[in-house]
Amino acid sequence: MSNLTPPNLTGEIEQRRARAQAWFESLQQRICAELERLEDEAPAELYPEPAGRFEMRPWTRETGVGGGIGGYFKGRLFEKACVHTSAATSRFSPEMAATMPGADKDPSYVSASISLIVHPRSPRAPTVHLNTRFLSTAVSWFGGGADLTPMLPEQRSQDADDAVLFHRAMQAACDAFDPEWYGRYKAWCDEYFYLPHRKEPRGVGGIFYDRHDSGDFERDFAFTQAVGEAFLEVYPKIVRHRMDEPWTEEDRQAQLVQRGRYVEFNLLYDRGTTFGLKAGGNIETILSSMPPMVSWP
Amino acid sequence: MSNLTPPNLTGEIEQRRARAQAWFESLQQRICAELERLEDEAPAELYPEPAGRFEMRPWTRETGVGGGIGGYFKGRLFEKACVHTSAATSRFSPEMAATMPGADKDPSYVSASISLIVHPRSPRAPTVHLNTRFLSTAVSWFGGGADLTPMLPEQRSQDADDAVLFHRAMQAACDAFDPEWYGRYKAWCDEYFYLPHRKEPRGVGGIFYDRHDSGDFERDFAFTQAVGEAFLEVYPKIVRHRMDEPWTEEDRQAQLVQRGRYVEFNLLYDRGTTFGLKAGGNIETILSSMPPMVSWP
Numbered sequence: 001m002s003n004l005t006p007p008n009l010t011g012e013i014e015q016r017r018a019r020a021q022a023w024f025e026s027l028q029q030r031i032c033a034e035l036e037r038l039e040d041e042a043p044a045e046l047y048p049e050p051a052g053r054f055e056m057r058p059w060t061r062e063t064g065v066g067g068g069i070g071g072y073f074k075g076r077l078f079e080k081a082c083v084h085t086s087a088a089t090s091r092f093s094p095e096m097a098a099t100m101p102g103a104d105k106d107p108s109y110v111s112a113s114i115s116l117i118v119h120p121r122s123p124r125a126p127t128v129h130l131n132t133r134f135l136s137t138a139v140s141w142f143g144g145g146a147d148l149t150p151m152l153p154e155q156r157s158q159d160a161d162d163a164v165l166f167h168r169a170m171q172a173a174c175d176a177f178d179p180e181w182y183g184r185y186k187a188w189c190d191e192y193f194y195l196p197h198r199k200e201p202r203g204v205g206g207i208f209y210d211r212h213d214s215g216d217f218e219r220d221f222a223f224t225q226a227v228g229e230a231f232l233e234v235y236p237k238i239v240r241h242r243m244d245e246p247w248t249e250e251d252r253q254a255q256l257v258q259r260g261r262y263v264e265f266n267l268l269y270d271r272g273t274t275f276g277l278k279a280g281g282n283i284e285t286i287l288s289s290m291p292p293m294v295s296w297p
Numbered sequence: 298m299s300n301l302t303p304p305n306l307t308g309e310i311e312q313r314r315a316r317a318q319a320w321f322e323s324l325q326q327r328i329c330a331e332l333e334r335l336e337d338e339a340p341a342e343l344y345p346e347p348a349g350r351f352e353m354r355p356w357t358r359e360t361g362v363g364g365g366i367g368g369y370f371k372g373r374l375f376e377k378a379c380v381h382t383s384a385a386t387s388r389f390s391p392e393m394a395a396t397m398p399g400a401d402k403d404p405s406y407v408s409a410s411i412s413l414i415v416h417p418r419s420p421r422a423p424t425v426h427l428n429t430r431f432l433s434t435a436v437s438w439f440g441g442g443a444d445l446t447p448m449l450p451e452q453r454s455q456d457a458d459d460a461v462l463f464h465r466a467m468q469a470a471c472d473a474f475d476p477e478w479y480g481r482y483k484a485w486c487d488e489y490f491y492l493p494h495r496k497e498p499r500g501v502g503g504i505f506y507d508r509h510d511s512g513d514f515e516r517d518f519a520f521t522q523a524v525g526e527a528f529l530e531v532y533p534k535i536v537r538h539r540m541d542e543p544w545t546e547e548d549r550q551a552q553l554v555q556r557g558r559y560v561e562f563n564l565l566y567d568r569g570t571t572f573g574l575k576a577g578g579n580i581e582t583i584l585s586s587m588p589p590m591v592s593w594p
Contacts, residue, residue: 263560263591290557294593295591296588296589
């Protein structure tokens, strides 16, 4: 692969990409294992179906070098989930290079990422999203975040139990590095995951960061790892709180409608989704975030 | 209202807007009555629920003069339908004026339109869409069209029964005016209602036209009326063919997935939807096109 390393990307950058990729892939394995553990624990009275298992499908890029591992899940506690990793050594299209720092002279880049969305069957368990990535052109940065989308109105305030737990975990991940990051990245998340046409937030937020480069790769990599660890600790805790709670048909209807807002956000505003689709990305991966059943009554 | 008529829009234009509006509103009444008639005719073995009725909700614009009549329906044969009319004497935002013929010097315009989408409950009955409008800035034109979206794979070819009936009706409406219009407007429809990320058409097409101005208002108005009449004749015929056919759970699943493609098209590509939402249009009206139940399995 070394003969494909572009001139502005040193061996050190490729090494960093490889380390980030290895870490995202190990996180993917741990998250998948934990979601399967939760799936097994779900009470049979509420979830009579057999427990689901992840199906892992590796894929290879058609341009450049790289690919990824798509993790797809259909189950009883988790109606649908996807946990994907990918990595690349490639070149941005001219259109995309124009929007990327450090890509104006040379569109070469390396990347590694993890992204996941979990749609629980129970309307009482929140949907969650995590996406973190390492990207390098002539400059390098991390980006990503995690955010929570409870489905029922009473769970969708900042001081609802699940929101408090989730925010506390994300704050701890940030505060271990810099006391200023959490406030900034929480505000960015609220701004990003917002549906202007409905004047509604997508969920209760979390953190969102991009072009994160403190000048110290090791520190920034450790921060992105801390976000992943915080997610892996807090989301299963929230699901365990909720998995024994029965729900009503009315709750289910509210969930299907709230999922419609999720679809509206992803197709109208989410940069990853709209750009990925228009740039000819892997549809199966990009649209695996869509909820399994949705209603616009 | 005459003191609000903008300098570049003559009394004649306002009269034309009023005639178009009156016609669209009478078409709306006739379509709603016909859909209710079909709803009543639906066989109770397949549709045990009580027959639905349209709920008509008039609304008034917040800027400029005008408003509309929203027609909303939930029923047994038709799981969800909307038939809306609207009319306005107003001014385009600078952003929108830049894209509109004749609005570069003066953003004033008048408009009148009808738009509808019908989502039958049966996967064997096709979804349909119609939208026609009169618009005038310093220049005037008609635009719109009608297209059919069958849900089952075997119905989604150009020579399937419903597609043939629908295309024949649209062709007759065009051919009565100009033998060249049908080929052009059918091709435009195929080009417009296409999902590039899936390399799939939305449905089997129909006709699509915009900035239609042959130089003869009476002729162009008569053409848009003929499109409405053709729709009113052919769609009920198609539904009557299909309403006695039972369907399987597998058909229903295929329908819910196909409806997901409809959502993807409307939120990713449809100009009316994406522009309307981003420009702060009436959400309830714009998103009433969304299918009642959808699946991304």
